Amino acid sequence: MATYDHLQPPTSGETITQTADGLRVPDRPVIPYIEGDGIGPDIWAAASRVFDAAVASAYGDDREIVWFEVLAGEKAHDQTGEWLPEDTLQAMREYLVSIKGPLTTPVGGGIRSLNVALRQKLDLYACVRPVQYFAGVPSPVKEPEKVDMVIFRENTEDIYAGIEFEDGSDDAERFKALLKENFPDRFQNVRFPDTAGFGIKPVSKEGTERLVRAAFDYAVAEGRDSVTLVHKGNIMKFTEGAFRDWGYELADREYGAEKLDGGPWRQFTKDGVTVTVKDVIADAFLQQILTRPDEYGVIATLNLNGDYVSDALAAEVGGIGIAPGANINYNTGVALFEATHGTAPKYAGQDKVNPSSVILSGEMMFRYMGWTEAADAILRAMEATIQSKRVTYDFHRQMTGATKLKTSEFADALIENL
Numbered sequence: 001m002a003t004y005d006h007l008q009p010p011t012s013g014e015t016i017t018q019t020a021d022g023l024r025v026p027d028r029p030v031i032p033y034i035e036g037d038g039i040g041p042d043i044w045a046a047a048s049r050v051f052d053a054a055v056a057s058a059y060g061d062d063r064e065i066v067w068f069e070v071l072a073g074e075k076a077h078d079q080t081g082e083w084l085p086e087d088t089l090q091a092m093r094e095y096l097v098s099i100k101g102p103l104t105t106p107v108g109g110g111i112r113s114l115n116v117a118l119r120q121k122l123d124l125y126a127c128v129r130p131v132q133y134f135a136g137v138p139s140p141v142k143e144p145e146k147v148d149m150v151i152f153r154e155n156t157e158d159i160y161a162g163i164e165f166e167d168g169s170d171d172a173e174r175f176k177a178l179l180k181e182n183f184p185d186r187f188q189n190v191r192f193p194d195t196a197g198f199g200i201k202p203v204s205k206e207g208t209e210r211l212v213r214a215a216f217d218y219a220v221a222e223g224r225d226s227v228t229l230v231h232k233g234n235i236m237k238f239t240e241g242a243f244r245d246w247g248y249e250l251a252d253r254e255y256g257a258e259k260l261d262g263g264p265w266r267q268f269t270k271d272g273v274t275v276t277v278k279d280v281i282a283d284a285f286l287q288q289i290l291t292r293p294d295e296y297g298v299i300a301t302l303n304l305n306g307d308y309v310s311d312a313l314a315a316e317v318g319g320i321g322i323a324p325g326a327n328i329n330y331n332t333g334v335a336l337f338e339a340t341h342g343t344a345p346k347y348a349g350q351d352k353v354n355p356s357s358v359i360l361s362g363e364m365m366f367r368y369m370g371w372t373e374a375a376d377a378i379l380r381a382m383e384a385t386i387q388s389k390r391v392t393y394d395f396h397r398q399m400t401g402a403t404k405l406k407t408s409e410f411a412d413a414l415i416e417n418l
């Protein structure tokens with residue numbers, strides 16, 4: 001067992017392990033969690049009660065989660081002087097499956113995103129964000145039930161690698177000098193070189209292939225009939241365009257895909273499931289998910305596109321208050337489940353916001369662990385509670401005849417409906 005500088009792991013419970021046959025999940029697994037900043041403590045207090053109740057309702061006394069609080073963000077800084085202590089990363093590696101609330105990232109200067117740092121340091125290359133509609137949820141579109149997509153967002157590359165040079169800094173001057181000397185024709189394209197900041201967008205073949213492979217495997221496992229590569233390859237040819245090309249090549253090489261009508265769309269069949277592999281340019285995709293969402297199932301895309309697309313799609317099915325997510329490395333088995341939204345600081349401590357995003361992330365976590373009965377119980381409770389029109393402020397303001405519940409009361413209602 002690993003040793004920790006600041007943390008005290010639970011003395012009961014067992015470790016989830018990765019075996020050649022997949023995850024081995026004991027009946028009393030230790031699961032590290034980060035409460036999160038801002039509204040994090042409000043939603044975590046609600047969610048953890050729902051998780052324990054779902055496990056109890058599905059398995060009685062036979063199974064139980066042994067929660068292990070690990071620190072990141074403001075709470076970590078207050079207690080240890082560090083924003084993301086090494087102990088936290090070590091616990092997530094050791095126990096494999098963990099869950100977190102949102103963490104603050106200042107805009108402009110200050111610390112880089114702790115959320116992004118967790119994904120990169122743990123190499124959680126697939127950000128998986130399902131977007132599904134629950135009957136009764138208020139939506140700005142006419143037929144929200146047509147939205148049923150699962151986004152696979154590349155999670156370790158793209159502009160999120162954080163290679164940026166601030167206007168006026170020594171680094172920016174050195175970077176500009178390098179560009180001017182080695183690539184004079186391209187340097188001429190910098191319209192205002194004296195005041196430009198610069199960002200670099202690395203996108204690799206390995207990074208693309210492991211993400212797209214995860215999307216293909218998911219489509220086969222779940223019987224989904226299409227995977228769409230979403231990119232802006234017409235403009236960013238050697239990053240976003242390469243993502244598309246590498247994705248198609250992977251389909252051909254590893255899945256035996258055949259071109260449809262001369263291509264570029266492809267089709268392959270695996271384990272009895274026929275999957276169409278297609279691509280669409282990101283801006284066109286953003287209008288088509290409003291006009292023809294039922295043409296899309298599994299989405300594979302780059303990091304920044306995935307960030308935009310996941311919030312846009314979440315809005316169609318009730319907003320980011322209900323959109324769950326997971327960050328997964330399918331090779332090591334390490335997985336960190338997390339709400340899609342941020343810390344919503346103006347609502348912190350008010351027991352007001354919707355805890356569904358982190359609760360449905362827990363539903364994904366149970367499914368990943370093979371605890372499908374607990375996951376199903378959460379889904380049933382969510383459907384029943386929304387249909388009885390007992391909802392938090394975000395849904396209440398868009399619904400007629402609904403009862404407005406606090407975060408904690410919404411958790412009580414879910415538990416009643418488990």
Ligand SMILES: NC(=O)C1=CN([C@@H]2O[C@H](COP(=O)(O)OP(=O)(O)OC[C@H]3O[C@@H](n4cnc5c(N)ncnc54)[C@H](OP(=O)(O)O)[C@@H]3O)[C@@H](O)[C@H]2O)C=CC1
Pocket residue numbers: 039101102103104105106115320321338339340341342343344345353354355356357394
């Ligand atoms: N994975 C993570 O941890 C993430 C962290 N962040 C960080 O969070 C901070 C704040 O970011 P910001 O851009 O304001 O985005 P937020 O997601 O925190 O909030 C934006 C708006 O979304 C709505 N919202 C968010 N969460 C909920 C919820 N649980 N229930 C109901 N409504 C909700 C609220 O809308 P309304 O005002 O209409 O009520 C809120 O004002 C930043 O530091 C950002 O970097 C952002 C995204 C993800």
Ligand SMILES: O=C(O)CCC(=O)C(=O)O
Pocket residue numbers: 103104105113114115116307340
């Ligand atoms: O890390 C952040 O602050 C933002 C992350 C984000 O927007 C996301 O994961 O969707």
Ligand SMILES: [Mg+2]
Pocket residue numbers: 307308311340
């Ligand atoms: Mg986001």
